[in-house]
Amino acid sequence: MKMKQKMSYLWEACYPIIIYAFLVTAVQTLMTDYSPVKIASPMLRQAVGQVICMFPMYYFYTKLGEGNRKLSNVALDIIIVIIAGITLSVGFNQLIELSPIKGHSPGFWRISHRIYSDKHVYQLIAVGICAPILEELIFRGIVFGNLRKVLGSFVAILISALIFGSMHGNLVQFLYAALLGVAFAYIYDKTDTLWLCILAHSAANIFSLISTWYGINRFLTQTETIALSVGVAGVLIGTVVLARWKRP
Numbered sequence: 001m002k003m004k005q006k007m008s009y010l011w012e013a014c015y016p017i018i019i020y021a022f023l024v025t026a027v028q029t030l031m032t033d034y035s036p037v038k039i040a041s042p043m044l045r046q047a048v049g050q051v052i053c054m055f056p057m058y059y060f061y062t063k064l065g066e067g068n069r070k071l072s073n074v075a076l077d078i079i080i081v082i083i084a085g086i087t088l089s090v091g092f093n094q095l096i097e098l099s100p101i102k103g104h105s106p107g108f109w110r111i112s113h114r115i116y117s118d119k120h121v122y123q124l125i126a127v128g129i130c131a132p133i134l135e136e137l138i139f140r141g142i143v144f145g146n147l148r149k150v151l152g153s154f155v156a157i158l159i160s161a162l163i164f165g166s167m168h169g170n171l172v173q174f175l176y177a178a179l180l181g182v183a184f185a186y187i188y189d190k191t192d193t194l195w196l197c198i199l200a201h202s203a204a205n206i207f208s209l210i211s212t213w214y215g216i217n218r219f220l221t222q223t224e225t226i227a228l229s230v231g232v233a234g235v236l237i238g239t240v241v242l243a244r245w246k247r248p
Contacts, residue, residue: 006150013146016060017163020138023053042114043122050130057134061141061194073247077196080245081187084238085180085200086207091234092179093208094220094227096172107170116212123209132201139164139181140188140197148189157185180204186242 027049031039039045102108115123139160147156165178184197211217221227 009146009150012060012063013143016057016138016142017167019056020053021167023056024049027052041118041122043118043126047122047126047130050126050134054130054134054137057137057142061137061145064142064145077191077193077247078199080241081196081200082203084183084187084241085203086238087234087241088180088183088238089204089208089234090211090220091231091236091238092176093211093217094231094234096176097217097221098224098227098231101171101175105170105172108172111170111173120209120213124206128202128206128209132198132205135164136184136188136194136197136201139167140184141194144185144188153189157182157189160185183238183242190242190245190247 028045031045031048039048096102115127143163144156144160147159150156151159161178161181164181165174165176168174168177180201184201187200188194188197211220219226220230
């Protein structure tokens with residue numbers, strides 16, 4: 001591959017992130033300060049901004065020309081990515097819970113308060129539905145898709161996951177999102193099907209919301225032994241499920 005073409009792919013992996021960051025800021029500012037219709041809910045404002053951003057991001061994704069590969073065993077694929085998304089989410093959450101980093105990440109607590117102080121339905125729309133669609137379009141469809149053409153799958157998975165984590169703005173979510181980003185990029189690399197990544201991401205986010213709403217997280221972190229056992233088991237189960245996933 002010629003250097004000019006490589007640089008073109010790298011640029012196409014980067015500039016949609018810049019546009020996304022600008023659009024998110026602009027839309028949030030407009031809805032907060034200038035919109036004639038005031039939306040009090042921060043999660044609903046976020047969801048509206050996410051939906052607006054989906055259109056240009058989908059355009060950038062379709063420019064890659066990869067399309068979605070046809071699946072031969074849809075039911076099994078769905079079950080596998082849901083199990084992987086949930087178990088890895090629980091596992092990484094519990095292992096991070098055991099570390100001291102939450103106490104050194106005020107940004108994490110600010111974001112958590114903004115999310116969980118809102119109505120459940122708005123949390124579900126923004127975090128459980130809109131965020132997975134938009135973020136998978138950007139970070140797996142566009143960023144990973146372009147990086148893979150230049151760097152190969154392994155390096156592209158790692159770099160796209162680190163970029164995904166860094167966009168979350170605090171150390172706790174950086175680690176959590178980067179680790180899950182590896183799994184989501186692996187799913188995309190294995191299937192060339194973006195909607196399975198969206199499904200895995202959505203399953204992880206929705207289960208995380210439900211765990212907080214109904215005290216599951218508090219139960220799992222009662223003791224370090226429980227948290228460690230659940231964390232290790234979750235990561236192992238999710239990893240094994242993806243590693244043993246046989247596709248035609």
